[in-house]
Amino acid sequence: MVVRMRVNRSKTGKRRSHHALVAGRLITCECGAKRQNHRACPSCGKYNGRVTVDVVARAQRDAARAKRREKAMRESGQVSALDKVADTDKEKSTT
Structure with missing residues (x-):
């Protein structure tokens, strides 16, 4: 590197400060x-003393969405991560 292009440590440190x-x-x-x-x-849904997020409804919606996704994966023939975990647990218990 040419000397005129070199940036000394103090200049680098000042830039990175x-x-x-x-x-x-x-x-x-x-809560x-x-x-x-x-x-x-995220646990109670309150902000500034008022309930702004319905945590129970969100949990139910997420569970229903996961269930639909799981069903779609099984119908398309893809093996879900849960099935893989269950298969490895069965193999461990038989050995």
Whole structure:
């Protein structure tokens, strides 16, 4: 590298001084779970003292979606990850 192109350590350090990552702050929700600032609680769905997310309905919707996806995979002939785990457990128990 040519000397005029070289960047010394102090210049590199000054440039990189703003590259630091800061850990996100966590606060304790009314329900006792940890959550990020300015976000709804993932366990109870409250934000600023009000329920903003229906956690039970979301869990039911996610379960139904997973069930539909599992059914579609079985109908198409693909083996799901659960079947693979069950097969390996059976092999371990027989040996």
